[in-house]
Amino acid sequence: MSLILTTDKITKKFKSKVAVNEVSIHVERGEVYGLIGRNGAGKTTLLKMLANLSCPTSGTYTLIGENGESQAQMMPKIGVLIEEPGMFPNLNAFQNLKAKALAYGVRDDKYLEDLLNFVGLGYVGKKPVKNFSLGMKQRLGIAMALVNSPEILLLDEPINGLDPQGIAEVRSLIHRLVTERKITIILSSHILDELAKVANRYGIIHDGVLLDEATNAQLESKCTPKLFLRTGDPEKTRAILSSMGISQYAYVEDHFEITERVDEGGAISMALAKEGVETLEMRKEGQSLEDYYFSLTGGNQNV
């Protein structure tokens, strides 16, 4: 896959506060890039800079067109849904969509109707947007972000405040955008479970700093539950593990990392004791994306 967006040490300062600090992310074409971070971590500010709604204090970002288009040519190919969708409350869904479509030179009303159907709002008719539920507004916001047939879509907390049904609808919409329309999506959220269901690459951001960037596979390996085991006699331990039928482990520095039957720590400990091998340290590690996030940020507040 090729890169569609990169940032180079992009920074945003508000007076003395550094909201985004030298963040360099790499987004590949066709992927769903999940920006993870607690409230106030800098996710929205980063997305605003990418959407041209906010000017970086320093650093740059580069949009790369598939056919070698320049940054200026790529700008109209960004779809944006930052925080609450921006729409005129007294206009109906179609009129809001049409207003945005005109700005992008899209004159095809049938296309707009198709878009409304795509996000499941084909039935709303002339109902003003002010009477929409939050989920409906969010779906209309996504439809508006799609008006210009974007190559890259920036979605900031699109499931915030939605009920379970609304969350499922938006999730399914995201899946369809990636599979049916081949759109690259950058999605921010502090709801890790939901993000894990749609993203295939992550950027973990904390206090404005990008702590880690990893693909799903890399994260999986980092998050795969494993048993950390340090004993007084590594050689005997190998033999005991083999006798127990445990073969998926690695000896790293001075300890074993067992990735098989990780819940059987007690049985392993008993077998070691029976053979006179002292267990110096044993713990279970890397259980979930959430645990991994906490291990990086050193806390569990707000996520």
Next chain:
Amino acid sequence: MFNVFRMHMYRVSRSRSTYILAGLMFVFLLLTFGLAFIIFDDPLGLNVTQAFMTANGSAATISPAVLHRFFIQSNDSVIILLTIFGVLLTYSDFSKGFVKNTYSMFEHKSKLVLAKWGALVACVTVTYVALSLLGLGLGALLRSFEPGEWDAYLRSFVVVYICLVSMLTLVFMITSLFKSPVGGMVIGLIIATGIFQTLEQLIDLLIAKLSGADMEAALEGMLGMGSGEKIFRISDYCLDNVYLSYSASMGNADTIRTIVVALVYMALALGLTMLLSEKKDVRC
């Protein structure tokens, strides 16, 4: 950029407030016609026509240029309603967060500013032409209306239009840069009511006094009575004053000065808005 202009025109045409303001303008124009009927045709025998004519430097009949001044230029409600319209057009996509949909379109936000200003000018032009024609049509119903002096009317039509667009550009600038409707409304009210005109004229007197100019000539100039002596007056370069004091009977030099002052204000306000918007974050 033209597409963004079209977008603004579309949303204005779909907005209820546009039609409410248009309706209000029509009502105010009818009320102004009622006033004109009472003043000029004098059905109640109030005998105020002569006083009005003298103040406007006109003869016993009303020319199209005088009608234009009465219906448009000196009509506070026109300026106030146009200001409200300008503020609504400028501010609504900020207040509703709609700018988030368009600001990622261009690397340079100044293009979006220019497109929105273009939409404002287009709407003001349509409104101005409609109001002028309506004013002229209603005025023609008056007994004292005397068609003629069309060159003066045309001059007045152009100068007042340029001044109005210039004032609305100021309103546009204040509203765009402060992302608030209050500043723009205040500017509109200041211009409509002429609050600052008095202050500007007092400064003129002070300058005349300090520079040792002939005070009598300065006072005559201030009252628009025409003085042979040309002295520097700060009010000659203030948009509100040049607009409110413009008259079709002015000489060429004063007419050109009025146009130049209005164009300079317009260019400065638009240029500043474009320049500052370029580096400004979108708050929504």
